[in-house]
Amino acid sequence: MTAPARPGMAATLWRRFRRHWAAVGGLVVIVVLGCASVGVSLFVPEAETLALRFAEKLEPPGARHWFGTNELGQDVFLRCLYGGRVSLRVGIEATVVALLAGVLLGALAGAAGGVVDGLVMKLVDVMLAIPIFFVLLLLASYFGANLHLVTLVIGLSSWPDVCRLVRADFLSLREKEFVEAAWALGATPARVVWRHLLPNAASPIIVAATLGVARAIIVESALSYLGFGSQPPNASWGYMLRNAQSHITEYPWLAFFPGALIFATVLAFNFVGDGLRDALDPRT
Amino acid sequence: MGAFVLRKALGAIPLLIAISAICFGLVRLAPGGPLARLEGLPNVRAEDIELKKKALGLDLPLPVQYGAWLVRIGLRGDLGRSFVTGEPVAAMIIGRLPATLELMSAAFLLAIAMGMSAGVMSAVRAGKALDYALTFLALVGISLPVFWIGLMAQVLFSVELGWLPAGGRAGVTEATAASFSARLRHLVMPASVLSLLYMSSWSRYMRASLLGVLAQDYIRTARAKGLGETAVVARHGVRNALIPVVTIVALQLPTLFTGAIITETIFSWPGMGLLFYDGVLKGDYPRVQAILLVSSVLIVTFNLAADLLYAVLDPRIAYR
Amino acid sequence: MSGGHGRRPLQVCALAAALLLLAAASCGGDPATSRQPPPAQSDGQTARTNRLIIGLQQEPDKLNAALNAMVYTTYVTAPIYGYFVTIDEQMNLVPDVIERIPTLENGDISADYLTYTYHLRRGLRWHDGAPFTAADVLFSTAVMLDPRHEIESRSGFDKIDTVKAPDDYTVVFKLKEPFAPFVMDTFLNEPIMPRHLLADQIGDDFGKSAFHRAPVGLGPYRFKTWATGSHVTLQRNPDYFRGAPAIEEVTFRFIPDANALLVALKAGEIDGFDNARPDHLEQLRKLENVAVSITPLLMWEHLDFNVESPLLRDVRVRRAIQLGIDRAQISREIYGAVYPVAAGDISPRLSWYNAAVEQLVRYDPAAAARLLDEAGWKRGADGVRTSDGARMTVRLSTTAGNPSRELVEQVLQQQLGSLGIEIAIENHNATALFAPHESGGVLKQGRFDLALYAWVYFPDPDRKNLYHSTNIPPPHGQNHSRYASSRMDELLDRGIRAVAFAERKAIYDDVQVLVATDVPMTPIVWRSDIDPMTARLEGFKPNPTQVGDTWNIHEWRLRPR
Numbered sequence A: 001m002t003a004p005a006r007p008g009m010a011a012t013l014w015r016r017f018r019r020h021w022a023a024v025g026g027l028v029v030i031v032v033l034g035c036a037s038v039g040v041s042l043f044v045p046e047a048e049t050l051a052l053r054f055a056e057k058l059e060p061p062g063a064r065h066w067f068g069t070n071e072l073g074q075d076v077f078l079r080c081l082y083g084g085r086v087s088l089r090v091g092i093e094a095t096v097v098a099l100l101a102g103v104l105l106g107a108l109a110g111a112a113g114g115v116v117d118g119l120v121m122k123l124v125d126v127m128l129a130i131p132i133f134f135v136l137l138l139l140a141s142y143f144g145a146n147l148h149l150v151t152l153v154i155g156l157s158s159w160p161d162v163c164r165l166v167r168a169d170f171l172s173l174r175e176k177e178f179v180e181a182a183w184a185l186g187a188t189p190a191r192v193v194w195r196h197l198l199p200n201a202a203s204p205i206i207v208a209a210t211l212g213v214a215r216a217i218i219v220e221s222a223l224s225y226l227g228f229g230s231q232p233p234n235a236s237w238g239y240m241l242r243n244a245q246s247h248i249t250e251y252p253w254l255a256f257f258p259g260a261l262i263f264a265t266v267l268a269f270n271f272v273g274d275g276l277r278d279a280l281d282p283r284t
Numbered sequence B: 001m002g003a004f005v006l007r008k009a010l011g012a013i014p015l016l017i018a019i020s021a022i023c024f025g026l027v028r029l030a031p032g033g034p035l036a037r038l039e040g041l042p043n044v045r046a047e048d049i050e051l052k053k054k055a056l057g058l059d060l061p062l063p064v065q066y067g068a069w070l071v072r073i074g075l076r077g078d079l080g081r082s083f084v085t086g087e088p089v090a091a092m093i094i095g096r097l098p099a100t101l102e103l104m105s106a107a108f109l110l111a112i113a114m115g116m117s118a119g120v121m122s123a124v125r126a127g128k129a130l131d132y133a134l135t136f137l138a139l140v141g142i143s144l145p146v147f148w149i150g151l152m153a154q155v156l157f158s159v160e161l162g163w164l165p166a167g168g169r170a171g172v173t174e175a176t177a178a179s180f181s182a183r184l185r186h187l188v189m190p191a192s193v194l195s196l197l198y199m200s201s202w203s204r205y206m207r208a209s210l211l212g213v214l215a216q217d218y219i220r221t222a223r224a225k226g227l228g229e230t231a232v233v234a235r236h237g238v239r240n241a242l243i244p245v246v247t248i249v250a251l252q253l254p255t256l257f258t259g260a261i262i263t264e265t266i267f268s269w270p271g272m273g274l275l276f277y278d279g280v281l282k283g284d285y286p287r288v289q290a291i292l293l294v295s296s297v298l299i300v301t302f303n304l305a306a307d308l309l310y311a312v313l314d315p316r317i318a319y320r
Numbered sequence C: 001m002s003g004g005h006g007r008r009p010l011q012v013c014a015l016a017a018a019l020l021l022l023a024a025a026s027c028g029g030d031p032a033t034s035r036q037p038p039p040a041q042s043d044g045q046t047a048r049t050n051r052l053i054i055g056l057q058q059e060p061d062k063l064n065a066a067l068n069a070m071v072y073t074t075y076v077t078a079p080i081y082g083y084f085v086t087i088d089e090q091m092n093l094v095p096d097v098i099e100r101i102p103t104l105e106n107g108d109i110s111a112d113y114l115t116y117t118y119h120l121r122r123g124l125r126w127h128d129g130a131p132f133t134a135a136d137v138l139f140s141t142a143v144m145l146d147p148r149h150e151i152e153s154r155s156g157f158d159k160i161d162t163v164k165a166p167d168d169y170t171v172v173f174k175l176k177e178p179f180a181p182f183v184m185d186t187f188l189n190e191p192i193m194p195r196h197l198l199a200d201q202i203g204d205d206f207g208k209s210a211f212h213r214a215p216v217g218l219g220p221y222r223f224k225t226w227a228t229g230s231h232v233t234l235q236r237n238p239d240y241f242r243g244a245p246a247i248e249e250v251t252f253r254f255i256p257d258a259n260a261l262l263v264a265l266k267a268g269e270i271d272g273f274d275n276a277r278p279d280h281l282e283q284l285r286k287l288e289n290v291a292v293s294i295t296p297l298l299m300w301e302h303l304d305f306n307v308e309s310p311l312l313r314d315v316r317v318r319r320a321i322q323l324g325i326d327r328a329q330i331s332r333e334i335y336g337a338v339y340p341v342a343a344g345d346i347s348p349r350l351s352w353y354n355a356a357v358e359q360l361v362r363y364d365p366a367a368a369a370r371l372l373d374e375a376g377w378k379r380g381a382d383g384v385r386t387s388d389g390a391r392m393t394v395r396l397s398t399t400a401g402n403p404s405r406e407l408v409e410q411v412l413q414q415q416l417g418s419l420g421i422e423i424a425i426e427n428h429n430a431t432a433l434f435a436p437h438e439s440g441g442v443l444k445q446g447r448f449d450l451a452l453y454a455w456v457y458f459p460d461p462d463r464k465n466l467y468h469s470t471n472i473p474p475p476h477g478q479n480h481s482r483y484a485s486s487r488m489d490e491l492l493d494r495g496i497r498a499v500a501f502a503e504r505k506a507i508y509d510d511v512q513v514l515v516a517t518d519v520p521m522t523p524i525v526w527r528s529d530i531d532p533m534t535a536r537l538e539g540f541k542p543n544p545t546q547v548g549d550t551w552n553i554h555e556w557r558l559r560p561r
Helices: A009-018 A021-043 A046-050 A076-112 A114-129 A132-143 A147-173 A177-184 A189-200 A202-225 A237-247 A253-280 B002-029 B046-055 B062-076 B089-124 B129-143 B146-160 B180-214 B217-224 B229-252 B261-266 B272-282 B285-313 C009-026 C071-077 C134-145 C182-186 C195-201 C258-266 C278-285 C315-324 C327-333 C365-374 C403-417 C430-434 C486-497 C501-518 C549-555
Strands: C051-056 C085-087 C093-095 C115-119 C160-167 C170-175 C221-227 C231-236 C249-254 C290-305 C385-387 C393-398 C422-425 C450-456 C521-534
Touching: A009 A021, A009 A253, A021 A076, A021 A253, A046 A076, A046 C403, A076 A114, A076 A147, A076 A189, A076 A202, A076 A237, A076 A253, A114 A147, A114 B002, A114 B285, A132 A147, A132 B002, A147 A189, A147 A202, A147 B229, A177 A189, A189 A202, A202 A237, A202 A253, A202 B129, A202 B180, A237 A253, A237 B146, A237 C258, A237 C278, A237 C403, A253 B129, A253 B180, B002 B062, B002 B285, B089 B129, B089 B180, B089 B229, B089 B272, B089 B285, B129 B180, B146 B180, B146 B261, B146 C258, B180 B229, B180 B261, B217 B229, B229 B285, B261 B272, B261 C258, B272 B285, C051 C071, C051 C258, C071 C549, C134 C160, C134 C170, C134 C195, C258 C278, C278 C290, C278 C403, C278 C521, C290 C315, C290 C403, C315 C365, C315 C403, C315 C501, C315 C521, C327 C403, C327 C521, C393 C403, C403 C422, C403 C450, C486 C501
Parallel strands: C051 C249, C393 C422, C393 C450
Antiparallel strands: C085 C093, C115 C170, C160 C170, C221 C231, C231 C249, C290 C450, C290 C521
16 A cells, blocks of 8 residues: 555546536535635625615515525625634634644654653643633633634634544554554654555545534534624624524524524535545545 | 554643643633623622632732642542533533433544545546535535534424424423423434534545545556455545545544533533533633543543554554 | 435425425415414312413522512512512612611601611411511611622612611611612612521531521522523412412423523413514514513613724714614614613603703714814725725624624614614624623723723612723623713712712703713613513513512402403
8 A cells, every 4th residue: 555645636536526426416515605804895885785774674585685685685695605704713713723633643643652742632622621712711801702802712713523533543643554664664643644644544534524614603502692703794604593582483594594594504515524525635 | 453542642731731730721711701791790899800800819829720620630539620600510410421422422423424424425426416516415415514504304294294303302291201392303413413423524535535545556456356346445435435434534533522512502402511601601610620621531541542553553653 | 325316306305495494484484374372271270260370581590589589580470579678660769578668757767867677577487387576677687788698789788887776666777878778779689597597507608508598588488499591480378477479380491592481382381471562562462361561671772882883983073973872763663562662771750860861862873963174084985984095984882693783783783883872793602792801801901992881870860880881891790881971970970979869860851961961871771571471460560670570469460260
């Protein structure tokens, strides 16, 4: 068995990824949602979507308002696009933070073992024992309910999971023949980690990352339920969903569209994750 | 192996002390506290607030309070009394244990049974319709917030269909002790809603892990030896695939104790999560600190158990 | 991995996703269909003919309001205890375990307003059968005054010089100085405690006594069980001095989630609940067999102005904001007109109300714009006003996670935005907003410009806590606006000592006008208590004050099904 990383990998990856229809579809969904969320401000400025039109409040979806209107008479379609900015950003940024910290420390612990492993795992244990709730409460009291902070904290709260996954894989991989062979051939530790260990530990990392985006979007909504998270008027999808709760039987569209968007996003990220995992897998 | 366990257990003591200090600091530095409510009431005099502060021992310097707390727990095993209800914290925790264990173990068993088998089926039938169907279901579980799923379930099963009670643990409306069937009916919805979250993510991890394992050389060897596919998957595949999944499960097991705040809130389930969250909102320091401490002890214990499980599942990891 | 990705999985999944979400979102059914609670379920609900189950969103910490002065505690404990006085639904004082309300006319209040005599009802018995006498009242007063006890409010008790019982049914209080709210406020919600059960519990551990978890009182209902985190059940007291109540058993179920409360009512698991959210009103009104009562409370949503903020230091700016708020729009659009517009902090239903504030606290954007111009704030290119390089960007904070207040914030953002005042929303978790000064409280530390929240008061017009300069935090006090005015201080100090109605009324007329002129706070709406209760319940008279809706539970009856 050989390590998969070699020159021209990107092209190979793309060729393999393309074979995975669902993944390509997922990528399209993400790109479309991303572009629409970012591009909407070219057509309709945010201030206009925030204007209150009580005469039009709580209209069901129709030709004039594709997704209907909310209790302030704002167009839900446009609010969903602006909400996408918040949700996608929180999801992706938090995952990047978690992956950076988790993979780095997990790889360090799993590859180095011994004292380093012990120290990193102690840090993980401490992190897991600290309820993120308190950290947020503490930070929120001094900085207000700040979305950047919330994103950072969500990211930092999920790195131990990634870290433990990577470490567990490394611990099992480093005893394998091909790794021992690499050592015997005089490879440097960095090369062993980068070329042999990491690529073979990629699948759980990718799953963790794609689940991570979904988790971050959901955690953000749960946090805004408890009074952290996003703030009006910059409502995330999760925030819109939370507010729609009390009207679930009368105005279902208030919940349906943000819910459907979260679902589509999560589905898309997962299919992309599947595709990436298969493309990275050297054995297909 | 006994020496290994002992060494690990002793090593955990300084860790626990560090965790206790961090938890204490976070609880005490967070805004609020037991006097916050009084600050917002009309007709409460500043003198009364100061008197209460003194009665609760909050006028002492923080390090002194921390030291006293640690010594009391370490030497006498006394978790203290609640600032708001006046009850011993240990009794409050014990009072909530039956409800918590009932809900959490039901949810966990459900999640393990369903999540693992869905993951295995998904991996074995990768790329087939069943895989997509299971993936889809798992993602529903992950992509909707718990507060939302809970509300939907209540509206559907309690209001529209009238099949299940919307909340509470059996025994609220009964004059006599709750029957087993009444208990079960109250348990079904919260346990299912809670398990959905675990089930979904575990099935995804199991699928990914098993797919990775099934592509390994030794699986090919096993197949080449003429072993049946079921035997290959069961004996070689699942066992090896479990290693990373066990990590995740072990990591989440201590939540058995801390409970599930949002699920318990929605279904008014009198478990540990509600006890903890209520304590946080009311600034009940002894209660919150005790629950944090007990749960961190559990986390450390479960981590140790997970390490041992690796060793059992993967003989190549030696007791170092 | 084996092949087989070419079976249009994305389409299949997308279709399935759409179907599932549609099914989920529409499972609420036709919104127009009114629903009837399903028939009683088999597990024990058959015995509910003469039992009442009321949902509450919060659980008391102790069943003793002296140690836990919260609305939801009084809701549960009012039926258990006896009190000196209570307040009826018209906000009149009603004697409870006393023969009559002390007044100047009946001679129970002395001419110098320093001696108050209470005549106790005779022949009352505690739930355990022991007789009730003046010794219990003396004991309860001693409990309140003991500094070792975790009593929440000793307001009024600190004015007591001596208390004596000339006989078993008379109690005489002598005050150190005249204190106008003595009869109304001091004993309200403060339960009378049994001496024979608590005499040996006095001291540091009084608050930890098991009594507060299983109390014995004089009221119409006896304590039966308390399953913490779940419910409290009370059983009728056949020996109640006004006659045995009609309803056999009352259970208070604690359901912490607002939507779950509504679901529990729809599912027929509770017979009603306290304090529904205004956005649920529409659904509540569609329920058959449920009567919804709406009672305006002595609780007002308002904006606190931090007068130390550089932007709000000028009273003209504060007045402009006061005039720039269209309260009628907020009341109508956000609160479905159930929360009436407020012009001051004294309810128009009280005789203390001064209608002169309505002219000062009106909606007049033109006058507001003039005031801002006068104050030197000119509109810039983007419509936002500036003055000497400073930009009129005002921070607005409220309790994050409260949907209605977050909507009000957006309306205010719009209304004040059209005046050229930019509102930057900076919300805080409720705990952080109200925390004490030394533990990071935003209000106590003054880290806000405008703060949107609610105050609740007794019917007495005293507002010393809110506007007196000695109540500016730190360390304590509720003058979060940091408003200091010697005239206001002088009025408030006089008001608390003046006992005669006409004299007090004149003082508080001035106080109300001064608040509307100096604008340390501007009111927005009066909160209303929305109580959905089974239509079978008769005699339910929700109370506008903090004595709670169970104040007359002995008069409640359940019509048979």
